[in-house]
Amino acid sequence: MxxxxxxxxxxxxxxxxxxxxxxxxxxxxxxxxxxxxxxxxxxxxxxxxxxxxxxxxxxxxxxxxxxxxxxxxxxxxxxxxxxxxxxxxxxxxxxxxxxxxxxxxxxxxxxxxxxxxxxxxxxxxxxxxxxxxxxxxxxxxxxxxxxxxxxxxxxxxxxxxxxxxxxxxxxxxxxxxxxxGRSLDVAFFRISRRDTDPDEGICVRIGNGKIFGATDRRTYWQMSYETTKGGLDRVRLAGLDAFRADLAALVPFLADRVQEVSSLDDLSLLEAxxxxxxxxxxxxxxxxxxxxxxxxxxxxxxxxxxxxxxxxxxxxxxxxxxxxxxxxxxxxxxxxxxxxxxxxxxxxxxxxxxxxxxxxxxxxxxxxxxxxxxxxxxxxxxxxxxxxxxxGFRPEHVRTPVAGAAPIEGTTRA
Ligand SMILES: Cc1cc2nc3c(=O)[nH]c(=O)nc-3n(C[C@H](O)[C@H](O)[C@H](O)COP(=O)(O)OP(=O)(O)OC[C@H]3O[C@@H](n4cnc5c(N)ncnc54)[C@H](O)[C@@H]3O)c2cc1C
Known part of the structure; x- marks a missing residue:
């Protein structure tokens, strides 16, 4: 066809x-x-x-x-x-x-x-x-x-x-x-957010050879863990408790809910x-x-x-x-x-x-x-x-012509 x-x-x-x-x-x-x-x-x-x-x-x-x-x-x-x-x-x-x-x-x-x-x-x-x-x-x-x-x-x-x-x-x-440059491994996971948590926007926390990123999504924290290529194998070797301990040390206000990472399989891995x-x-x-x-x-x-x-x-x-x-x-x-x-x-x-x-x-x-x-x-x-x-370094602006469109649902064409 x-x-x-x-x-x-x-x-x-x-x-x-x-x-x-x-x-x-x-x-x-x-x-x-x-x-x-x-x-x-x-x-x-x-x-x-x-x-x-x-x-x-x-x-x-x-x-x-x-x-x-x-x-x-x-x-x-x-x-x-x-x-x-x-x-x-x-x-x-x-x-x-x-x-x-x-x-x-x-x-x-x-x-x-x-x-x-x-x-x-x-x-x-x-x-x-x-x-x-x-x-x-x-x-x-x-x-x-x-x-x-x-x-x-x-x-x-x-x-x-x-x-x-x-x-x-x-x-x-x-x-x-x-x-x-070199590739990085980035693992993503979620942790719930409480009203008492700080208002952080996007915040990257660095310490003890670890990097955690926390993005405030109002009802949860979108967390990322950055490591060198293959670094997640080392995380798996060290085990879940070590990962939770690192998280609690670097992001202290999450220490009371690190158990929400119930398994290292909760981490979704992306190569950057x-x-x-x-x-x-x-x-x-x-x-x-x-x-x-x-x-x-x-x-x-x-x-x-x-x-x-x-x-x-x-x-x-x-x-x-x-x-x-x-x-x-x-x-x-x-x-x-x-x-x-x-x-x-x-x-x-x-x-x-x-x-x-x-x-x-x-x-x-x-x-x-x-x-x-x-x-x-x-x-x-x-x-x-x-x-x-x-x-960005060179913001673009739309300069294309405009053809006729169907009306937006719920409106009538003028
Ligand atoms: C871990 C990680 C986190 C990131 N976080 C951010 C962020 O927070 N903010 C940000 O701006 N950027 C982020 N990026 C970068 C961002 O995701 C990409 O730069 C962006 O998505 C590129 O858009 P794209 O449309 O070119 O490609 P993509 O978003 O990859 O879209 C490609 C699309 O093509 C489809 N596709 C693939 N092959 C075929 C095929 N053969 N036939 C039909 N469809 C196909 C795919 O399903 C997909 O929908 C991140 C990247 C990584 C790796």
Whole structure:
């Protein structure tokens, strides 16, 4: 069976879903393939940064976004030797939304996909996995995919691979990203929150060669435990009681409920790696988001960068796609990387520096990472970090045309 569309987006994460919306909103036919049945994945980045909030504002989605249950977090802190230092304070930024909003990523992606579905050119195919690319005379001309009804070909003018850090499309076309720095193991778990707990926002606690991150989700603490690659094997060897003791020592207000970690199997492990492709495109094919440049959780850059990539892609390609000008589409693919590469390289450089001068020193036991002290002594460092985390290095703005949409449910078209 063969289907046709103008753009096939592989992957319905932040990059793919946002690109699908922006292209459909511009009147371009777009199919987003998502291999899972829905957007429900635990412990995906739930951070929506000031720059992404601004984009939601620009496309008229901010009010509906803010109606979702969310929390506003204005500070990111580090506690070392019992002293807290705020390394970022978004309330210092002169922007319309000077905070980070925490929203379960599935709610955010559901909202984006629901908005996209108002445009006649948009189609989201869930439980549909891209397996390989199709080629016409060497040019990528679509994908082979497997959905609930079996395998089929989806032919398109352009394929955008937004299929994340383990990209199938990357493997299919034989490109490999360059690893930047060393990988980390990050384990996530939850602990209940009590009203008497401190108001912490996001706080990273360092001591005794351990790092615990605590994000206040109002009814629970989303906890993370960072360690070197393979470090969780050592945690397993030391056993559950040792892990609970470390947690109680570093986050004393949780000492009365460390038993909630009932087994080390409660830890959900994710590998955090930083890598990037040297070339983001081939004729008929473009990589964006983590498929082009995997981000680690440090500073929660990944979701914002993925959304910014989508905006830059739509800005550069919507018009040539509307004109069905294949030569212009192919010639603009390099421009997407050119526009985004400095922002990506600087963000990854910052993640790597944080790992080198913060995380590695902290994990090495005796080490006292110098980074928190720098923020204590240098006022502008906090402002700069707030800007860099909140807005990124090159904030994008939506410049795509707008086609007619179906009315929002519960309203009538003006
Ligand atoms: C442990 C950890 C914690 C993190 N925490 C944060 C955080 O708090 N804040 C933050 O901003 N960033 C965080 N990040 C980074 C962030 O998750 C990524 O940078 C971001 O999700 C990238 O978005 P994306 O759309 O490019 O890719 P993804 O979010 O990975 O989305 C890719 C999508 O493609 C789908 N897919 C994959 N293969 C196929 C296929 N063959 N066919 C169809 N669909 C496919 C997947 O199911 C997925 O839905 C974290 C990363 C890690 C490792």
């Amino acid at each position: 063969t289907e046709h569309t103008t753009v096939c987006v592989v992957g319905g994460g932040p990059a793919g879903a946002m690109l699908g919306l922006l292209l459909a909103r511009a009147g371009v036919g777009v199919v987003v393939l998502e291999k899972h049945a829905d957007f429900h994945r635990d412990f995906r980045g739930d951070t929506v940064h000031p720059a992404t909030l601004q984009i939601l504002d620009e496309i008229g989605l901010i009010d509906r976004f803010l109606e979702l249950p969310h929390q506003k977090v204005t500070t990111i802190g580090v506690v070392q030797d019992g002293r807290r230092v705020d390394i970022a304070d978004f309330s210092r930024l002169r922007v319309r939304y000077p905070y980070m909003a925490f929203v379960p990523q599935w709610d955010f992606l559901d909202l984006v996909a629901t908005e996209a579905a108002r445009y006649p050119g948009f189609r989201l195919m869930t439980r549909t996995e891209a397996l390989d690319v199709l080629r016409d005379d060497g040019r990528v001309a679509g994908v082979r995919a497997r959905g609930p009804e079996g395998e089929f070909d989806l032919r398109s003018t352009l394929v955008v691979a937004a299929d994340g850090r383990h990209s199938t499309i990357r493997r299919a076309v034989g490109v490999t990203p360059r690893l930047i 790696r930083i890598d990037r492709l040297d070339q983001w495109h081939q004729p008929g094919l473009l990589f964006i988001g983590d498929a082009a440049h995997a981000m680690s959780p440090v500073a929660g850059f990944g979701v914002n960068l993925a959304v910014q990539d989508a905006v830059a892609t739509a800005n550069l390609l919507a018009v040539p796609l509307l004109r069905d000008d294949i030569a212009l589409v192919d010639s603009r693919l390099a421009a997407v990387r050119k526009r985004r590469r400095v922002a990506v390289a600087l963000s990854q450089g910052l993640q790597r520096a944080t790992q080198r001068f913060g995380i590695d020193d902290a994990l090495n036991g005796s080490g006292q990472p110098p980074a928190p002290r720098i923020f204590e002594k240098l006022g502008p460092a906090q402002w700069l970090m707030s800007r860099v985390i909140g807005l």
